[in-house]
Amino acid sequence: MERIALFPGSFDPITRGHHEIINKGLGLFDKIVVGVGINAGKKTLFSVEDRLRIITELFEHEPRISVLPYQTLTVKFCKEIGANFILRGLRSGLDFEYEQSIAFANKELDESIETVFLLSSPSYSNISSTIVRDIIVNNGDYSKFVPKGFKI
Amino acid sequence: MERIALFPGSFDPITRGHHEIINKGLGLFDKIVVGVGINAGKKTLFSVEDRLRIITELFEHEPRISVLPYQTLTVKFCKEIGANFILRGLRSGLDFEYEQSIAFANKELDESIETVFLLSSPSYSNISSTIVRDIIVNNGDYSKFVPKGFKI
Amino acid sequence: MERIALFPGSFDPITRGHHEIINKGLGLFDKIVVGVGINAGKKTLFSVEDRLRIITELFEHEPRISVLPYQTLTVKFCKEIGANFILRGLRSGLDFEYEQSIAFANKELDESIETVFLLSSPSYSNISSTIVRDIIVNNGDYSKFVPKGFKI
Amino acid sequence: MERIALFPGSFDPITRGHHEIINKGLGLFDKIVVGVGINAGKKTLFSVEDRLRIITELFEHEPRISVLPYQTLTVKFCKEIGANFILRGLRSGLDFEYEQSIAFANKELDESIETVFLLSSPSYSNISSTIVRDIIVNNGDYSKFVPKGFKI
Amino acid sequence: MERIALFPGSFDPITRGHHEIINKGLGLFDKIVVGVGINAGKKTLFSVEDRLRIITELFEHEPRISVLPYQTLTVKFCKEIGANFILRGLRSGLDFEYEQSIAFANKELDESIETVFLLSSPSYSNISSTIVRDIIVNNGDYSKFVPKGFKI
Amino acid sequence: MERIALFPGSFDPITRGHHEIINKGLGLFDKIVVGVGINAGKKTLFSVEDRLRIITELFEHEPRISVLPYQTLTVKFCKEIGANFILRGLRSGLDFEYEQSIAFANKELDESIETVFLLSSPSYSNISSTIVRDIIVNNGDYSKFVPKGFKI
Numbered sequence: 011m012e013r014i015a016l017f018p019g020s021f022d023p024i025t026r027g028h029h030e031i032i033n034k035g036l037g038l039f040d041k042i043v044v045g046v047g048i049n050a051g052k053k054t055l056f057s058v059e060d061r062l063r064i065i066t067e068l069f070e071h072e073p074r075i076s077v078l079p080y081q082t083l084t085v086k087f088c089k090e091i092g093a094n095f096i097l098r099g100l101r102s103g104l105d106f107e108y109e110q111s112i113a114f115a116n117k118e119l120d121e122s123i124e125t126v127f128l129l130s131s132p133s134y135s136n137i138s139s140t141i142v143r144d145i146i147v148n149n150g151d152y153s154k155f156v157p158k159g160f161k162i
Numbered sequence: 163m164e165r166i167a168l169f170p171g172s173f174d175p176i177t178r179g180h181h182e183i184i185n186k187g188l189g190l191f192d193k194i195v196v197g198v199g200i201n202a203g204k205k206t207l208f209s210v211e212d213r214l215r216i217i218t219e220l221f222e223h224e225p226r227i228s229v230l231p232y233q234t235l236t237v238k239f240c241k242e243i244g245a246n247f248i249l250r251g252l253r254s255g256l257d258f259e260y261e262q263s264i265a266f267a268n269k270e271l272d273e274s275i276e277t278v279f280l281l282s283s284p285s286y287s288n289i290s291s292t293i294v295r296d297i298i299v300n301n302g303d304y305s306k307f308v309p310k311g312f313k314i
Numbered sequence: 315m316e317r318i319a320l321f322p323g324s325f326d327p328i329t330r331g332h333h334e335i336i337n338k339g340l341g342l343f344d345k346i347v348v349g350v351g352i353n354a355g356k357k358t359l360f361s362v363e364d365r366l367r368i369i370t371e372l373f374e375h376e377p378r379i380s381v382l383p384y385q386t387l388t389v390k391f392c393k394e395i396g397a398n399f400i401l402r403g404l405r406s407g408l409d410f411e412y413e414q415s416i417a418f419a420n421k422e423l424d425e426s427i428e429t430v431f432l433l434s435s436p437s438y439s440n441i442s443s444t445i446v447r448d449i450i451v452n453n454g455d456y457s458k459f460v461p462k463g464f465k466i
Numbered sequence: 467m468e469r470i471a472l473f474p475g476s477f478d479p480i481t482r483g484h485h486e487i488i489n490k491g492l493g494l495f496d497k498i499v500v501g502v503g504i505n506a507g508k509k510t511l512f513s514v515e516d517r518l519r520i521i522t523e524l525f526e527h528e529p530r531i532s533v534l535p536y537q538t539l540t541v542k543f544c545k546e547i548g549a550n551f552i553l554r555g556l557r558s559g560l561d562f563e564y565e566q567s568i569a570f571a572n573k574e575l576d577e578s579i580e581t582v583f584l585l586s587s588p589s590y591s592n593i594s595s596t597i598v599r600d601i602i603v604n605n606g607d608y609s610k611f612v613p614k615g616f617k618i
Numbered sequence: 619m620e621r622i623a624l625f626p627g628s629f630d631p632i633t634r635g636h637h638e639i640i641n642k643g644l645g646l647f648d649k650i651v652v653g654v655g656i657n658a659g660k661k662t663l664f665s666v667e668d669r670l671r672i673i674t675e676l677f678e679h680e681p682r683i684s685v686l687p688y689q690t691l692t693v694k695f696c697k698e699i700g701a702n703f704i705l706r707g708l709r710s711g712l713d714f715e716y717e718q719s720i721a722f723a724n725k726e727l728d729e730s731i732e733t734v735f736l737l738s739s740p741s742y743s744n745i746s747s748t749i750v751r752d753i754i755v756n757n758g759d760y761s762k763f764v765p766k767g768f769k770i
Numbered sequence: 771m772e773r774i775a776l777f778p779g780s781f782d783p784i785t786r787g788h789h790e791i792i793n794k795g796l797g798l799f800d801k802i803v804v805g806v807g808i809n810a811g812k813k814t815l816f817s818v819e820d821r822l823r824i825i826t827e828l829f830e831h832e833p834r835i836s837v838l839p840y841q842t843l844t845v846k847f848c849k850e851i852g853a854n855f856i857l858r859g860l861r862s863g864l865d866f867e868y869e870q871s872i873a874f875a876n877k878e879l880d881e882s883i884e885t886v887f888l889l890s891s892p893s894y895s896n897i898s899s900t901i902v903r904d905i906i907v908n909n910g911d912y913s914k915f916v917p918k919g920f921k922i
Contacts, residue, residue: 114288136570266592418744440874722896
């Protein structure tokens with residue numbers, strides 16, 4: 011059976027940390043779907059179109075990665091795309107407690123889907139989309155925090 | 163002296179975790195007042211009326227539990243209803259740090275009121291109102307996360 | 315039904331923090347048994363006899379408190395003394411995770427016994443028996459860390 | 467070389483905890499600039515003018531402290547005012563993880579600026595501007611949570 | 619390329635939590651080696667022989683799992699057995715910080731080996747070998763904490 | 771007044787993380803005393819003599835750093851050497867809670883001494899003496915974890 015993982019997130023915008031987890035995930039899964047969550051009630055800095063385009067451009071050389079938007083429960087989207095795993099990166103103990111709640115809720119909703127965690131490396135473990143947005147809004151140099159090849 | 167506890171919260175909506183803590187609290191307190199906090203500045207999924215009705219229906223068989231709205235400092239509301247204890251559930255280390263701040267502030271404001279903590283059982287320890295709202299908004303099956311008898 | 319709580323610990327030695335939790339517990343429970351755990355494999359600074367004597371002297375004016383040694387599973391000792399609650403103090407998020415594991419294990423072993431948590435006040439929340447022992451061994455002034463009336 | 471530290475924050479409003487950290491910082495730094503961050507997108511209870519005035523009044527006797535507004539990246543503001551250090555207070559493990567992310571991001575943006583942490587004392591370690599605002603909004607007595615001499 | 623994972627531990631003794639992680643791991647990896655670490659300086663309740671025997675018996679029906687002792691750096695053992703992944707279970711935020719340190723050190727020592735984390739389910743997330751040993755030593759009923767089929 | 775800091779520890783052995791904190795501290799303090807704690811009851815891998823020699827060699831070019839053994843309460847040693855600050859590095863939330871307890875106890879014992887915290891950089895934030903000892907004992911390559919110039 012193919013091992014297919016969903017890597018869900020807002021990606022507003024994708025960071026160097028996200029990029030690393032996706033690349034590490036390729037060693038573990040046959041296919042990875044980067045799922046860009048659409049939340050009508052939440053204001054984002056980047057439009058859905060831009061978020062999808064940026065990620066698609068970054069991985070266009072890698073046929074095992076696809077990029078899709080979704081606007082439903084994460085476990086339902088897994089079913090639609092045939093994913094049996096959810097891939098998540100962990101940066102800190104704080105991250106962990108949050109991720110644990112989400113993962114347990116997903117397990118309650120669909121027992122067949124397992125969440126798999128990989129670690130961000132130390133130098134990326136303090137990068138978040140929030141910090142990147144803050145630097146962008148204040149006209150700072152965000153290039154160290156986003157993947158090489160990232161184009162707004 | 164009667165031991166009366168306030169169990170304060172937004173209850174937007176009440177979860178299986180809240181329900182368990184209230185029931186456990188009945189072994190420790192003579193009376194429990196479930197206090198539904200009204201915060202004019204905060205948007206909720208359920209109206210105050212619905213939040214009060216749902217909780218009242220769940221505990222209508224239990225004369226030692228009453229359900230009341232409040233819109234003031236928690237310690238002031240304790241005084242009004244004669245409560246000498248605040249009851250809170252703990253799910254995780256994250257919860258704890260947040261609860262500790264609130265409890266210390268309440269103690270500064272009124273030294274006579276003590277906060278008492280009980281643990282959610284493991285299977286409920288990852289349920290939050292936030293997760294329940296997310297499932298409801300996405301048309302998922304939230305029945306495992308709310309108390310039996312819960313009616314929207 | 316009487317509400318009887320066990321307050322278990324090594325008490326090597328009892329600290330100002332322990333003392334506070336026991337006193338706060340008197341508002342919640344009808345009787346409190348301070349259970350001094352005996353662990354043959356663990357080296358202590360104070361002998362069991364000294365630990366028992368020091369605590370007994372501190373609470374000799376309070377008939378609702380008794381002090382007993384025990385050398386069995388905590389839930390078994392609860393049964394022997396008729397306690398339906400275990401009382402524990404919480405100082406930090408670190409404490410919490412440790413206490414949560416123990417409380418869940420106790421619940422698995424005996425579902426009828428509930429663990430109740432009270433908070434140490436801020437000024438006592440960084441006192442531990444380990445720190446007191448360290449001060450004693452280095453001939454420092456430990457008087458601020460132990461209850462008034464504490465006699466070695 | 468002079469040791470100049472920026473103490474950045476929203477100060478909505480300044481608390482007894484902030485006040486303590488600034489005073490402790492005077493033992494470590496030659497000058498401290500209290501930087502009141504202006505965030506157009508964030509609603510505050512106190513206006514920028516009031517926040518600046520309150521802090522300025524509190525420290526008007528201390529020539530080594532100045533109070534300035536800023537609306538740019540924190541490390542850029544450090545450069546403008548000649549600060550080579552950022553001073554931050556730590557209250558809890560939760561605080562720490564948040565502060566660590568910010569400090570690492572600042573280090574990436576400007577390697578020459580070091581973040582220095584001091585501890586809030588236990589009795590102030592649970593005070594936050596959020597709690598103070600909540601008490602003010604609910605007409606509670608906030609005097610124990612703000613510095614002596616604080617005038618709205 | 620085959621995906622082979624090492625699941626390292628002391629297993630003094632194996633718990634229901636370990637058992638669950640190994641079983642979940644079978645969905646992700648082609649082979650799993652349960653590596654029983656031998657630490658001459660550490661006193662254990664169960665002998666190496668007993669620890670190996672108990673685990674081998676539990677998984678004798680599953681050809682994709684093997685059980686081996688080891689007494690070297692974990693990453694060196696990975697090389698010896700051809701494992702490119704280390705599998706670990708996570709139970710709490712406390713666990714996480716500890717595991718993160720170990721995983722980063724392993725990565726420094728051998729960049730080709732990735733640590734993969736799966737979650738213990740809530741009902742197993744408070745079980746540890748320490749608690750099991752404590753129950754055994756005190757003649758308690760440990761059956762709920764160890765895998766079905768566990769034989770001392 | 772001179773700003774003198776004690777940097778206390780076991781240094782069994784000194785790591786790249788310790789080395790970084792001491793160097794960062796030179797920007798903040800006029801003098802730093804590296805205090806090697808001697809604890810008769812604790813078995814170490816390196817002798818006191820070796821621990822002192824290794825650190826002394828590493829900093830022999832820096833006249834503002836001195837290296838001394840001590841076997842008393844940390845605050846008493848501060849008094850002896852004229853230090854008004856204790857310098858500590860922070861790596862994680864776990865570290866923080868431990869350090870906070872020690873710092874508060876020291877403050878109780880001597881109010882005139884302030885503990886100052888600096889952050890380990892991300893790439894060093896998972897290095898501990900425990901991990902270095904484990905690598906040494908297992909004949910691994912520990913060179914990435916100790917300062918350049920470190921000689922056993």
